[in-house]
Amino acid sequence: GESVGLHLPTLSVQEGDNSIINCAYSNSASDYFIWYKQESGKGPQFIIDIRSNMDKRQGQRVTVLLNKTVKHLSLQIAATQPGDSAVYFCAETSSNTGNQFYFGTGTSLTVIP
Amino acid sequence: EPEVTQTPSHQVTQMGQEVILRCVPISNHLYFYWYRQILGQKVEFLVSFYNNEISEKSEIFDDQFSVERPDGSNFTLKIRSTKLEDSAMYFCASSEGEGYTFGSGTRLTVV
16 A cells, blocks of 8 residues: 655754655655645645656745655755644655545654744 | 635534534635544545546545535535544545645544
């Protein structure tokens, strides 16, 4: 079956520092990836996505890096703020799984003021 | 910004009862989904719905579950004869074809 997992279950960073959250996936056919943020009591919130024909994509304060060779992606958050404290999930899908996304277990990011 | 709306936010039901979870997807979206998240666990796919029929479903989505789009705006998940292990957050999502927009979820507690 599919396997999408996160290297670290928790991450604590000082406010203003950069955060890096990692994710590994096992399906080499995965061609679309999304990072979601989930705050307590809320649904997953889209942060940034990337297709397999790219290795880097930047948004506002966030960058996603994709390494297809080792089936790894990361989310970098610049100048982390207290409002960034949440659980972050990577999710992947591939053409052979239709529109179904497979989610990782999540990394809990805590920003220390 | 358009939102996916779910009601109720919290539902408590007795084991064996039927529940209906309701969702109003974003109006111009064509694809609809239900996911669930058991407390402390990952978000799991249940079912996808397109063109008024189920397009995919997971092993979790057995005969106990059904989905319906009864009118042009609502998308419902029905769970017949609920079990204790059905207690979870249930998220509805919709999309135009790629990235999803999730609702805030319904917390279902089966007692």
